[in-house]
Amino acid sequence: MKVRYTFFIIALVAMLALAACATPTAAPQPTAAPAQATAAPAGKPFRIAVVMPSAANDLAFSQSMIDALGELQKEMGKDKLEFVYSENMFNVTDAATAIRDYATKGYDLILAHGSQYGASVQDIAPDFPNTAFAWGTAVDTFKEKGVNNVFAYTVASDQGGYVEGVIGAKLSKSKVLGALGPIPAGDGQLTIKGFEAGAQATDPNVKVQTTFTNSFSDVALMSQAAQTQIASGADVLTGTSQSVVGAVSVAKDKGALWFGNQSDQASLAPEIVVASQVYDWTVALKDMMAKINGGTRGGEVFIMTFANKGLVMVYNPAYKLPDDVKALADKTVAGLADGSIQTGIK
Amino acid sequence: MTPLTQRFDFSRYNYILVPLAAGGLALLVGGVIIWLLGANPFQAYIGMLQGAFGSPNALADSLVKAGPLLFVGVGICIAYRGGVINIGGEGQIVMGALATTMIVLTFSNLPGLLLIPLALIAGFIGGGFWGGIAGFLKARFNVNEVLSTVMLNAIAVQFMTFLLNGVWIDPTTLDNAIRIPQTQRFPLWADLPRLTPTRLHAGILLGIAVAVLAYILLWRTTIGYRIRAVGFNTVASKYAGIGVGRYQILAITLSGALAGLGGAVEVLAVNHRLFTDGSATGFTGSAGFNGIVVALFGGLHPLGVIPASFLFGALLTGANSLQRTVQVPGAFVTTLDGLVVIFVVASQIWARRRATRRALIEPAPKENVASADAV
Amino acid sequence: MLEQLFAPAVIIGILASGIQLATPYLYASIGEMFSQVSGVLNLGVEGVMLIAAFVAYYVALKTSNLILALALAALAGALMGLLTAFLSVTLKAEQGISGIGIYLFGLGLSDLLFLVLVGTPTAIRGFPELDLPVLSSMPVLGPILFSQNILVYFAFACVPLAWFVLNKTTLGLKVRAVGQTPEAADSLGISVARVRYIAVIVAATMAGIAGASLSIAMFNIFQQNLTSGMGFIAVALVYFGGWRPFRVMLGALLFSMVNALQLWIQTLGIGLPSDIAGMLPYILTIIALIFAARQIVTQPTALTKPFERGE
Structure with missing residues (x-):
């Protein structure tokens, strides 16, 4: 027994030694830049x-x-x-x-x-x-x-969420909106709060239903959450995290509208993605x-924020947004940018 | 039984040479994939070696990565020896970390000398509790441990999110609208001491000590003997009057406790706070699963787990470094891990051949037989 | 608030969602059951599902031929099954661990292929919902049972089929024999290795179909780690079902419906924190099994044990 492990350890040490030897020969490779990087001097990227x-x-x-x-x-x-x-x-x-x-x-x-x-x-x-x-x-x-x-x-993703809520409240026929998130935290939760606030401000009769799947990656659960939202009356949905890709596809099948977040998600379903709040x-x-x-x-x-253009509403050219709604959306963005509209999320 | 000829016999070291060769073969296949991805395999593997062993920092990172694998791996050895399949390591690590966090947050005024041991013990108990549930369900209600541990993993993660996004959330993140589901940073005196200027921490020593203790428990005590007997032959143990259920509960509880201790070390020594991204892996790095692999590579022997966990930690650390060096997609790292596991586990048949043969000749072969056709 | 849950629309919704969610579990679990009954535990279901899900997605994206996509996904599953069988049967590798290897390999490779061959998630046209004539217009039951995509119907058809094969055919008898008493089977001239190869490959093929049911019927998209733990749940459900097809189905339905229920609880705004709601499916599955497992369930004796002749 003892010999076994002594040998194991010797082998380990030998490997370490080998690795140490390998290091100097590897030094002149292009990726290994000098460790001291002062503010990039001119000419250097x-x-x-x-x-x-x-x-x-x-x-x-x-x-x-x-x-x-x-x-x-x-x-x-x-x-x-x-x-x-x-x-x-x-x-x-x-x-x-x-x-x-x-x-x-x-x-x-x-x-x-x-x-x-x-x-x-x-x-x-x-x-x-x-x-x-x-x-x-x-x-x-x-x-x-x-x-x-x-x-x-x-x-300030509540701002983008707010605009989505405003548009959503205008477009919804059932007056029920659905918001999907992974866990009630971070920028996702902020988006959803903004979405609620925007929808309520536009039409107090609108109801916003929220579902969290507790996972950033569970596509199956997120798509079922979308299914559930639609079955309980929602016809406009938004959602955050990478797990929403399946939810967008469910929305497409059932004819609900979708608002993207974080990145432009129009490519997922050009027919139904109204706009995306893009972090620039x-x-x-x-x-x-x-x-x-x-x-x-x-x-x-x-x-x-909208004010510093770090937040951008990207409208999906394939979706025909009614002109009056688009005008209202633009006005809301402008209002959020100059501070005349507050989302009220703190 | 000493062989008559004392000449150097390579097959004697099959258990180490074969897996290393198999790992090498896996890296070769990985090299082809790297080449297909349009990167230079040699540059990639140099990056891997450097990232795993190339500097004191790299070595420390490998060891730090090995930490949870060591704890879980030693625990898995105990479970396997007792005939229990514990795939609940992920949940047990999480529960251990939660118990530790509870202690640190509640008793943050205690001096470190008291707080750290208390927090470690809490982690041990937390993980043990979670493993114990699976053991209890198996012994009492005949609920298979594969099912219960898979479910318990998921429950533990949800519970963690519940606490971190609720009562334990860092008060400072509440002031600004972004809620980050994490606790505040633990007080400095709750940090496990570092051994060097690198990230290497005392938790590794604790891990090694735990491995030695587990070895003593399994092979030098009656309890250990009974655990092994139950795992080796359930029916015979029953006839011999050993309470099979009791020892299986004990085995999986200990296994969970060690995973929990691993979780405690991770919070106290590496993260200094608990956070969640809604998954277990964000915190555990899949150590609950990789620990199973490490346990097998270590011959299901607590002492064998020590070098095995270090090698596996180095592999994981090195593979990430490889990704950084040649900028292949992150998915390659997972693929390479999978290849190494598949190749090494496939090679066991050759590594084992020698051990089995010896086991047939030698007089007291219990552990060798057990490892030869383990569970 | 709670009475909202008992509204007919909600109950229909829960049942319909549950049936749909159960589909991938059914394929994967019923398949895995074959493998386990023959004595081979394949923990790598998740990896197989991922690779097949990608293959199905990729073929559907490139050719728009869903039948071809499904067939090739099944083939990809079968190939992964061949690898699994080679590891577990021929090389007698430790099954829990080779399964983890297969999982990691599948997780990584499917993502890598997706990245290299496709790049960004692009939606495809998957299997549409198929309203069965007459039946789907039935009140209440119609939308639950008869307005799903075709892979859902097949999944449920697999259950009695699996029961029949396992209990009423020579192959099923052989599969059970090599899982219970391989030595006896061997002495009767049954090739243990061959039967196990068949069982494992069947299992992986079904896992492949499970993966395809996600990418080309349920989500119509592929993404890194699309399955997100489903394969492991599927393995657990086999234990839930005690290696009996109908009980496996019950487990899959229970788990899925409780999951659908917790989503409804949240959607209706019943004040249960999402994390607590999210625990429900897992807790209830364990509790259900506590009551169900009272009767002694016989695990295939040779499960996870490689067969060694002349031992």
């Missing part, structure tokens, strides 16, 4: 790394960030902006490792794109004072705790990059 909990093509939260970075890269050119990402980092231990590794590799800005990553960022950021971190969706930069290189970003992170990213190039690496909170 700005390098961003994103760590996110779901898939980059989730048509929801993670994709909204990847789309924004792609947009920004198109705008600035590939030689000016580089970005890499780690998706499916739903496990926070893995995410922390990824964040630290990207910091070690000298990225200029590391986006911890998930509210569950806060403790990790707080832990890692002080070890890399020359790297900027950003954490979202969140409003805490840990500044009071002496950390100066963390930005926070979030989204480019606004926050541009600000952050400007700050970083100016020497500030954290301490500020960016909130995406």
Whole structure:
């Protein structure tokens, strides 16, 4: 018995030694940039790394960030902006490792794109004072705790939800609207509250029914939730998280209308998606990059709203929205932007 | 029975050489996939080695990742030896973490020297309670543990969401409209000490100690003997007058307790708070399932689980690093894990051959036979 | 508020949802039952479902031929079954663990293929709801039972079929024999390995159809981790059913209907927190089994035990 495990341990040590030997030969590979990254000097691209909990093509939260970075890269050119990402980092231990590794590799800005990553960022950021971190969706930069290189970003998704509620109340024939969410938390819950407020403000007789499936990934349950909503009278639905893809398909089959959130979801069912509230992170990213190039690496909170165009209502061109409703929607967006309309969600 | 010739006999080390070769083969297949994805397999695997072993930080990350696998894996050994299939590790980790969190939040004024042991014990009890339910249902109502543990996993997660999104929610996130379903950060004195400047924490030592204790329990005590006897031959144990149900409850309770302890260590040493994304994996990283794999790779022997969990932790950590290095889709990491598990488990027949043969010759072969056709 | 739950529309809704949700579980569980009765536990159902769900989706996306999509999904399932059988029967691998391997492999590969071949979730036209003539216009029962897509009808047809095959045919007899007493079966000249291969492949083929029923009939879309734990529930339901097709069906219906019920509870605004409501299906399944399992259920004696000749 003893020999067995001694041998096992020897083998382990040997492997470690091998790995250690492999390291120096690997050093000159292109990805391993110098660890010290001061504010990107002219000529060098700005390098961003994103760590996110779901898939980059989730048509929801993670994709909204990847789309924004792609947009920004198109705008600035590939030689000016580089970005890499780690998706499916739903496990926070893995995410922390990824964040630290990207910091070690000298990225200029590391986006911890998930509210569950806060403790990790707080832990890692002080070890890399020359790297900027950003954490979202969140409003805490840990500044009071002496950390100066963390930005926070979030989204006033109640505003988008509000507009959807306004349009939904106008379009609904049954005067019953349905809202679907994963868990009553985060930006999803904010959207739903806004949706309720918007619908109520437009027509007090409208009823908003809410269902939470308690899972970000359970497509089956979410589609049954949509089914249930429709069976109980709802003819306009909205929902958040990547698990709504099945719900959209149910809505299409049953002829209910759909409002997308986070990313543009019109591609899922062009016939019935009225509009999507899209998170356009480019606004926050541009600000952050400007700050970083100016020497500030954290301490500020960016909130995406209609006012700063970080929130955008994207209307589905394939759906014919009546002109008066579209006008009302535009007015609502403008009102939310200039503050004359408040969602009342706090 | 010492062989007459003392020349070096490779087949003696089959149990280690065969799985390593199989793992290598899996990486080879993975390499082809990487190549098909348009990336450089060599660069990828260098990235993997670096991420798993290449620096003190990387080594620490591998060890930290191994932590929950070690706890769950040792627990699985006990359950398997007692003839119980415990696929409820996920729920047991969660329940352990919940119990720990309850203690830390309630007694946050206690000094660390008291608070940490108390919190760890709570985790042990929390996980044990959850495993015990499955054991009780099996012994008392004949409810199969595969069914009950799958269901209990789901219930534990919902319960966690219920608490974190309700009474335990961090009060500071309530001030701003975004509700984040997590507790506040635990007081600093509740942190398990770190061993080095890296993320390596004392929980790993606890894990190793637990593995040794489990070994002593299983092979040096009457209770352990009976657990193994029940798992080895239920009918014979019954005739021998051993309360089969009692020892099966004990086995799965201990198994759950260790998973719970693993959960406690994760909160106290790694996350310093509890959070949820509505799934178990967000917190556990699937350690409840991977721990089963680790237990088998460790020969269903608590001491074997120590190196096995480290290797598996290194594999998981390295695979993520590989993804970062060559930017292949995240799904590749899962695929590679699956390939390694399939190849290594498939290779067991060759690794086992030697052990079985020895088992037939040697006089006191109980544990070898058990591991040869375990459960 | 509670009396709302007993409105006819709600009860019909719960039953209809429950029947629909039960469909993938039925295929997967009935299949898994065959495998387990022959003595092989396949924990990898989830992985098989995912791969087949993707195959069905991809074929439907490219060809719009749903029959072909279903057939190829079943074939993909069968191939995964072949792999499972090779691991569990020929190589005698530890079944719980090879199942986890198959699960991880299926989870990763289906996502990888989706990413490389499709990229972004795009809706397809799946099997439409099929109103059975006359029957679907029946009051009350019509919308519950006879206004579903065709895969739902097939799923329920599988139950008596499985019972018949298992209990009334030579193949069924052999399957049970190799799961109970492989040594005796072997001495009677039955090839234990061959029968187990057949059972495992049948099981995986059904898991494949289960996956397809999600991607081309229920959601008409594919996404990473589309099944989200359904395969594991399906395995648990086999234990619930005590390896008997009709009881497996009852388990699937119970679990699905309680799930539908909890969604209705939320939708109607009855003040039960969503997380507590979400626990209901799992708790009630356990409780139901506590009452049902009183009569001794005989697990296939050789379940999870590889057969070794001359032991």
